[in-house]
Amino acid sequence: MxxxxxxxxxxxxxxxxxxxxxxxxxxxxxxxxxxxxxxxxxxxxxxxxxxxxxxDSRARLLRSSRSRLLGVVFGVQHTFHGDLVSGLYAAAERAGYELALSAVTPGRDERRAVGTLLQDRCEALVLLGPSSPTAALADLATRLPVVVVARSVRSAAVDVVRTADDEGIRLAVDHLLGLGHRDVVHVDGGQAPGAAERRRGYREALRAGGLTPRVVPGGLGEDDGAAAARALLVRTLPTAVTVFNDRCALGVLDVLRRAGRGVPEEVSVVGYDDSRIARLSSVDLTSVAQDVEQLTALAVQRALDRLDGRPVGRRELVVPPHLVVRSSTAPPR
Amino acid sequence: MxxxxxxxxxxxxxxxxxxxxxxxxxxxxxxxxxxxxxxxxxxxxxxxxxxxxxxDSRARLLRSSRSRLLGVVFGVQHTFHGDLVSGLYAAAERAGYELALSAVTPGRDERRAVGTLLQDRCEALVLLGPSSPTAALADLATRLPVVVVARSVRSAAVDVVRTADDEGIRLAVDHLLGLGHRDVVHVDGGQAPGAAERRRGYREALRAGGLTPRVVPGGLGEDDGAAAARALLVRTLPTAVTVFNDRCALGVLDVLRRAGRGVPEEVSVVGYDDSRIARLSSVDLTSVAQDVEQLTALAVQRALDRLDGRPVGRRELVVPPHLVVRSSTAPPR
DNA sequence: CCTCGGCGCTAGAACGTTCTAGGTCCGTAT
DNA sequence: ATACGGACCTAGAACGTTCTAGCGCCGAGG
Incomplete structure (x- = not known):
């Protein structure tokens, strides 16, 4: 058949x-x-x-000078990238563009992913949380417009669209202060991209509330969060914790609950990313959400501005996040 | 710049x-x-x-009669599809083929996803867990070879590569019986694809052990699992549970733990999919894993066999799964 | 000396489109 | 009548490759 x-x-x-x-x-x-x-x-x-x-789109694109094709590099394991890709499809369609996807996998690095897109005649590239060094990105940007999403890059050559991470944590802190918390600790992300800014946002927000910031080392994974929580348990427990990201927060949550410390009864916990983990009803973690809709719309917009030679303003576009309140936060007892 | x-x-x-x-x-x-x-x-x-x-790959493909391009349709929210895509890239590369990805998103249905791939001159299509009706798939298969992965399709026109779901559950049950369990309940997936086969595998495995099967209704999500667990709590609790999938198992786990019933001390729980959730250290769920490596290798192999007109055997290729034992299972007390 | 075969290279025709520059026809205004 | 403009349509040249012939050259074999 x-x-x-x-x-x-x-x-x-x-x-x-x-x-x-x-x-x-x-x-x-x-x-x-x-x-x-x-x-x-x-x-x-x-x-x-x-x-x-x-x-036949090949022949079609070959003939017409413009391909109306936007290349997208994404990481196949990041669920957040999946959300971004959805948004990009929608934004590209509105602008009359197609998307060419190229995945980064354990066996296929970013160079490869970008390489195939270049061969595909994409007019511009959108890179989701790329890990390439700045120099490589800058070099790429000499060939075609490059928009980096969800990572900040110190190069005048590439455009950046990202979330205001400091403001995100500030939202979390303000939410906690609004609930009446006065002892709020931040579990840090260390060297991870975005960690410094979130730490800074936390410090500023706490000082703005007339309180003393207290940062404990954490990391990206659950185990880091678990370790941080154990460290907190040996001293006096704060009434609330803001954590670098959801995975790390999950570790915090797990250790606290196993130690018999109720969340949110004894300790409130706020994560970051509003990932699928946070949404699980058994986790139900209050978390800072990135505005996917706007991130993707701006990324496409910026790519097209470059393509059409329109003057652009700031090279870096920063989108405000918002807080999704769930059941891991409550007023202190 | x-x-x-x-x-x-x-x-x-x-x-x-x-x-x-x-x-x-x-x-x-x-x-x-x-x-x-x-x-x-x-x-x-x-x-x-x-x-x-x-x-310029457009021009290149236009000229050469064969495009050496394999179209892949995947769901952007299924993390499992991400794993499959990784495997497909590797398998395609070994065969000297490129992959053209097309995502299904909330705003972009399967028809659209397939449509763009057809325009891209793919030689064959690999569909990951497609939701299209059988008739649509069969129709598509009249135009080019179609391989469906991770779903079974009752049509002679399309090839299928999937996991032996009945055997997966059997592995789970045998593991539990081996630990000494005699009272094993299955939380069902209802109408979900694969559910019937898993249920059957459970029944057969239990009967083979000389025991009486007991199936309780569940579903795909956590809430379904939670409801099933609550139903179990009102009667006498079994010593072990096999669950339709990991998400559902998470609901079971959560309700049991909140009710003070230790997992695995009082009840052992086995999930299905070996998803990222199962691997979280705070969940650490024993689960049945699909063999991504083999599923993807076979899918590509089969597509190429069709393209090259090689005679193929069974239209449906069934890959054995394996059990990943974690800390949610232990001998009964 | 001529032929032959192989190597290194090139001319020119594909591939399936889109685009430019017309070409017909018809109705209307001159 | 002739010219003109518009609506509809077509021929043929792109686009950047790959592919099929075939060219010139050199050394070996007759």
């Missing part, structure tokens, strides 16, 4: 013969371009449907 | 002029095809590097 080998696909010429017109006219009809009568349009479309014609 | 607009990319002709040879020769060198002397090869390559030439 399945075709034996690669079948020759029908082309414009096949449709043209069948409809008794020229290929150029078929092309016009297929593109919904002006220059054909309604009657012929119907006839051509019917012919195309009958033989199952589909335009 | 970033280029103002779409810059004209260097072409074969540019390289040819610079190296003082014909475009055909440059093409030969770029493809590592025989027919050029070592000296010229070096010269051409140097010229290409200097002007930053990259072959």
């Amino acid at each position: 399945a075709p034996a080998g690669p079948v020759r696909r029908p082309t414009l010429a096949d449709v043209a013969v069948r409809a008794g017109v020229s290929t150029a006219l078929v092309s016009i009809v297929m593109r919904d371009a002006p220059g054909a009568s309604a009657a012929t349009r119907d006839r051509v479309r019917a012919a195309a449907d009958e033989i199952g014609y589909r335009p | 970033a280029p103002a607009g779409p810059v004209r990319r260097p072409t074969l002709a540019d390289v040819a002029v610079r190296a003082g040879v014909s475009t055909a020769l440059v093409s030969i060198v770029m493809r590592d095809a025989p027919g050029a002397s070592a000296a010229t090869r070096d010269r051409v390559r140097a010229a290409a590097d200097e002007i930053g030439y990259r072959p």
Whole structure:
């Protein structure tokens, strides 16, 4: 039943013969371009449907100078990248662009991923949380517009769209202070990208409330969070904790609960990322959410601005996050 | 710093002029095809590097009859699909094929995803857990080889590569019986794809051990698992539970622990999927893992067999899963 | 000396589109 | 009548590759 080998696909010429017109006219009809009568349009479309014609985007893009193609590099294991890709599809479609996806996997590094996109004639590149060194990104940017999402890059060559991480933590702290907490600790992300800014946001927010900041070392993973929580347990426990990210927060949560310290009864916990983990009903973690909609819309917008040579303002676009309150935070006892 | 607009990319002709040879020769060198002397090869390559030439895959594919392109449709929110994509990249590369990714997102359905791949001239399609009706898949398969992964399809037209779900549950049950459990309950997945087979595997395994199966209704999500666990708590608790999937198992776990029933001290729990959730150290759930490596290798293999017109055996390839033992299972007290 | 075969290379035609520059026809204004 | 403009359509040249022929050259075999 399945075709034996690669079948020759029908082309414009096949449709043209069948409809008794020229290929150029078929092309016009297929593109919904002006220059054909309604009657012929119907006839051509019917012919195309009958033989199952589909335009060949390769040939199409080859001919037209602009490819209207946006390359996207994403990490296949980051669930957050999945959300971003969804948003990018929507934003690109609104602008009449297609997306070419290229994944970074354990066996396929960023160089490879970018390389295939370049061959695909993308007009611009959107890189989600890239790990390439700044120099490599800058070099890439000499060839085509490059927009980096969710990471900050110290280079004048590439555009950046990211979340205001300091403000995110500030939201978390303000939420806790608003609930009446006065003893709020921050579990740190160490060297991780974004950690410094979140730490700073925490310090500023606490000082603004007239309180003394207290930062304990943490990390990216659950184990880091668990260690941080154990460290907190040996001293006097704070009434609330802001954590670098959700995974780390999960470790904190787990250790506290196992130690019989109720969350949120004894300690309130706030994570960061609003990841799928945070949304699990058994976790139900209050968390800082990035505005995917806006991040992706701006990324596409910026890419197009560069392509069309429009003047752009700040090279770095910073999007405010918002807080998603769940059941891991409550007023102190 | 970033280029103002779409810059004209260097072409074969540019390289040819610079190296003082014909475009055909440059093409030969770029493809590592025989027919050029070592000296010229070096010269051409140097010229290409200097002007930053990259072959245009559109034009390349347009010209050569075979595109050596495999289309992959995946769901952007399924983390498991991410793992599969990684495997597919590796398998495709070994076979000298490229992958064209097309994502299904909340705002972009499967039809769309498949449509763009068809336009991209893919030779065959690999669909990860597609939700399209069988008829649509069969229709698609009349146009090009279609391999469905991780879902079973009742159609002679499409190939299927999937995990032996019944055997997976059997592994889980045997593990529990081996630990000494005699009272093992299965929390069901209802109508979900794969649920029937897992249920059957459970029943068979229990009967093979001379025990009486007991199935309670569950579902795909945590809440379903939570409800099932609560139902179990009102009767006599079994000593072990196999659950339809990890998310559902998480709900079971949560309710049991909150009710003060230790896992694995009082009840052992086994999930299914070996998802990221199961691997979280705070969850650490024993789970049935699908063999991603083999699933993807077979999927690519089968697609190529169809393309090359090689005779294939069974239309459906079933891969055995394996059990990943973690700390949610232990001998009964 | 001529032929032959292989190596290194090139000219020119594909591939399936889009685009430019017309070409017909018809109705209307001159 | 002739010219003109517009609506509809077509021929043929791109686009950047790969592929098929075939060219010139050199050394070996007749």
